[in-house]
Amino acid sequence: MSVWKQDLYFWQLVHYYVTERGFRLLYEKNKEVWLEDENPKPKRIIRIARRDFDWQNQLRKDVTETVKRAELLRKQLKQKKIAGENIYISMYPPVDSWDDLTRPFYLGKKQQTMMKMVLIPSGLEEKRSVTSGELSKDLIPAFPIYEDIDMAEVVIGRLKREVRQHTKKKEEEERSFFLYGKPIATYVLLIMIAVMFYIVEQNGGSTHVLTLIEFGAKYNPAILDGEWWRFFSSMFLHIGFIHLFMNSLALFYLGGAVERMYGTSRFVLIYFIAGLIGSISSFAFNEQVAAGASGAIFGLFGALLYFGIAQPKLFFRTMGMNVLVILGINLVFGFVMPMIDNGAHIGGLVGGFLAAALVQLPKERGRPRQIFYLLGTIILALSLFWLGHIKEDQQMSSLLSLQLAQEYMQEGRFDEAYPLIETVLEEENDNPEAYFLMAYLEYEFGDYEKARESLLKTVELRPSFHEAHYNLALTHSRLGNTEEAIASLEEAIALAPEEEEYQALYDDIMTD
Known part of the structure; x- marks a missing residue:
């Protein structure tokens, strides 16, 4: 041949x-x-x-x-x-x-x-x-x-x-699956997030809880009062520069990829549906003040996972394993680090997947099962919202109340701080930080006897609380109890000898 x-x-x-x-x-x-x-x-x-x-x-x-x-x-x-x-x-x-x-x-x-x-x-x-x-x-x-x-x-x-x-x-x-659209909305979102960060920084600081609440952070008591718009406004706020930088970097890469794959209109729907589900999930499972685009960003992961189901061969041949590994690392990191709002992350992930299945890829034909994804999205959002409402008695933690009270006190808004601390003490009568802050308010109000009682309770609950011993010395001094003031100062100095103001007050009292 x-x-x-x-x-x-x-x-x-x-x-x-x-x-x-x-x-x-x-x-x-x-x-x-x-x-x-x-x-x-x-x-x-x-x-x-x-x-x-x-x-x-x-x-x-x-x-x-x-x-x-x-x-x-x-x-x-x-x-x-x-x-x-x-x-x-x-x-x-x-x-x-x-x-x-x-x-x-x-x-x-x-x-x-x-x-x-x-x-x-x-x-x-x-x-x-x-x-x-x-x-x-x-x-x-x-x-x-x-x-x-x-x-x-x-x-x-x-x-x-x-x-x-x-x-x-x-x-x-x-x-063509990866070049359908251009990342126009992604860049617009990045600009809006950066502008909001600048505005917040100029008006109190992005790490200031009261400022975040004022500008629309997720704050459960306000949401329970009907401020539902916080589910969306919180997506444009970030707590500190590192938070802003990490989320912006993730949005730049993930948002660009998803918007190119799904197109601008679909991308916007996916982003905001995921962000909404993430915010509602945070409302249901996290009682702290929260802000950030993390829920929406995890929704972009969800959109990529839907692409993996719709086009499994292409997904695993291109980005598949990288997406799964990065997603896995982020989820594990969220469970390990206590300050991360994993409820928002998981809620956004599920919301993004449902939203992507609802809008579908550009070249997919309309399918009857889209109605099921729509119903699933609605049911998930309403269920999480209902769960947040039935947990109404848990929506204001003692930690958050005391944090807000401290910020009110720093601004001299003592009347607004008082009921927050009072509520904590009604629910937790063994909280030394609450007694300490209450004593500070009572001292400012001129009620030195009540301040002394609150501080005595503070050091009883936590004998190593050297600031409380020092404040107790100040209160005894105001009440004319010199011997008690000296005893409290000696205790404070023994606990924190590096505090120069403790020694200075001790010297002043001893010379008088």
Whole structure:
């Protein structure tokens, strides 16, 4: 059989696997192609080579190198296992014995890569009935036979073009999933978030709780009073520069990717639905003041996960494992760090997935199940909102109340701080910080006797509270109890000898 007939059969076989069977072309050069079948597990690859070998040692060397390349390919494709065929289109087999090369070859620590050699020699009958390994299941047809070399060369040229055109078209179709839109809304959101951060910083500071509440942070008591708009406004506020920087960086990369995939209008819906679900989830599970775009950003992860379900092959071949690893790290980090609002993160993640399933990818046709995703989104939002309402008695923690009271006191708003501390003491009569702050207010109000009682209760609950001993000394001094003042100062100095004002007050009292 002529060399050109071997070349023709090579391209007929490649053309069949690429255009008829849908195999993905991984590599093509010098009459050698590597093909990938994305459907089966383990992953199946086929290497087809137009080669002639005189001796079995030449064939053995090529087989060995092929298995090594297949193992590298397995790692590049991030597959646990790969099984495939190494097909040779040959004029004739080696003249010496090569039967042992027909056994499967394995490579990898756990033999994750397996390649079986198939040598198709020159005979026409062998080419018409390939029965080796997985090839027998491929139903390879009997390709047309050409006796005219000129006609065969024309056919080879056509087959090459069709294989390459088919591959290019498939690549362009896949690329189009990531280039549907432009990240216009992402940049607008980043600008709005930066502007809000600047405004908050100029009006009290982004780490000041009262300022955050004033500008629309998620504050459960206000939401219970009907300020539902905080579910959205909190998405544009951030607590400190590090929080702003990390969320902006995540939004820049994730938002850009999702908006390119889904388009601007779909992206906006996904972002705000995820942000809303994340905020409501924070309302249900987190009693602290909260702010940030984290819920919406985790919703972008949810949109990428939906893409992974809609286009699993493309997802895992491109971004899949990176997305899953980064998402996993963020979720674990959220569970480990107590100050992170994991309720908002998980709520946003689920909300983003539901929103993406609702709006669908641009090239997806409308499906009846969209109504179920819509109902699921509504039910989830209402359920979380209801859960936040039935936990009304838990919506103001003692920690938050005392934090707000301290900020009121720093601003001289003592009348607003008093009821917050009073509420804490009604619910927790063993809270030394609450008694300490109450004593401070009573001292400012001129009720020194009550301040003394509150401070005595403070040091009883926490004897190591040196600030309370110092304030108790001040109160005793106001009441004219010099001996008690000296005793309290001695206790404060013993607990915190580095505090110079303690020693200064002690010296003043002793000299009087």
